[in-house]
Amino acid sequence: MSDVLERICATTRADLARRLADRPLSALEDEARAAPPVRPFAAALAAKVEAGSGGGGFALICEIKKASPSAGLIRPDFDPPALARAYEAGGAACLSVLTDGPYFQGDPADLIAARAACSLPVLRKDFMVDPAMVAEARAMGADAILIIMAAVDDTLAAELAAAATAWGMDALVEVHDAAEMERALRLPCPLIGVNNRNLKTLVTDLASTERLAPRLPAGRHLVCESGLRTRADLERMAAVGAHRFLIGESFMRQPDVTAAVATLLTPDR
Numbered sequence: 001m002s003d004v005l006e007r008i009c010a011t012t013r014a015d016l017a018r019r020l021a022d023r024p025l026s027a028l029e030d031e032a033r034a035a036p037p038v039r040p041f042a043a044a045l046a047a048k049v050e051a052g053s054g055g056g057g058f059a060l061i062c063e064i065k066k067a068s069p070s071a072g073l074i075r076p077d078f079d080p081p082a083l084a085r086a087y088e089a090g091g092a093a094c095l096s097v098l099t100d101g102p103y104f105q106g107d108p109a110d111l112i113a114a115r116a117a118c119s120l121p122v123l124r125k126d127f128m129v130d131p132a133m134v135a136e137a138r139a140m141g142a143d144a145i146l147i148i149m150a151a152v153d154d155t156l157a158a159e160l161a162a163a164a165t166a167w168g169m170d171a172l173v174e175v176h177d178a179a180e181m182e183r184a185l186r187l188p189c190p191l192i193g194v195n196n197r198n199l200k201t202l203v204t205d206l207a208s209t210e211r212l213a214p215r216l217p218a219g220r221h222l223v224c225e226s227g228l229r230t231r232a233d234l235e236r237m238a239a240v241g242a243h244r245f246l247i248g249e250s251f252m253r254q255p256d257v258t259a260a261v262a263t264l265l266t267p268d269r
């Protein structure tokens with residue numbers, strides 16, 4: 001595992017242990033059972049794709065992210081509920097929210113407030129290092145979780161996927177190379193994300209999706225993640241079969257995110 005990834009996972013594990021000392025798993029599970037009902041995440045993406053002409057619409061997972069390890073502070077005037085409403089108004093299919101404090105300046109309260117402000121399904125876009133984090137995600141109201149194949153072994157990946165299913169949530173399984181893709185395909189999860197960002201170097205290259213898209217079998221849905229900025233980027237990715245996109249930084253850098261989303265959803269010419 002790379003340095004950044006290893007550091008983030010180690011911090012996440014230590015933070016989780018601290019949280020579980022305060023609030024044991026049984027209490028988290030009680031909260032998860034009392035959480036608002038799950039909003040179907042994968043189905044919301046499929047609905048936007050199908051709504052396009054010939055089933056070729058674009059579905060956007062719009063990310064609420066104050067800062068990142070690669071970019072530092074991205075959005076100083078950070079207002080999660082206002083962003084959630086603005087994304088929904090622009091035509092987002094789903095939201096993605098970072099709740100990690102040390103590396104992304106996020107907080108569980110951001111996810112709770114964003115979700116309460118709109119009717120979109122929400123992905124908790126943190127590094128999942130323990131099935132307890134899935135119960136924790138559901139307790140916050142999250143509708144889906146991320147499984148980063150570079151950060152977990154096959155056993156943990158299967159446990160995370162099973163926990164998501166048990167809570168009625170969807171899982172987005174993230175890969176960056178062919179070996180990770182092969183491991184991901186052994187999980188019973190339809191949403192496979194190709195992260196264009198190399199988590200070792202933090203460099204993004206849309207060619208990652210072009211390389212890996214042909215390896216996706218029928219019945220799985222490709223989510224193209226990271227480094228997307230323009231309508232032309234989306235069209236380029238659609239040429240290899242991507243209709244679902246996860247976009248954060250480029251939206252967070254624009255004052256009017258409603259307009260930014262609407263622009264990406266409008267065909268060039």
Ligand SMILES: O=P(O)(O)OC[C@@H](O)[C@@H](O)c1c[nH]c2ccccc12
Nearest residue numbers: 195225226227228246247248249250
């Ligand atoms: O901000 P971007 O380049 O549009 O990327 C969004 C999302 O893909 C990115 O935040 C992400 C995808 N997988 C991750 C894993 C860890 C941290 C971050 C990510």
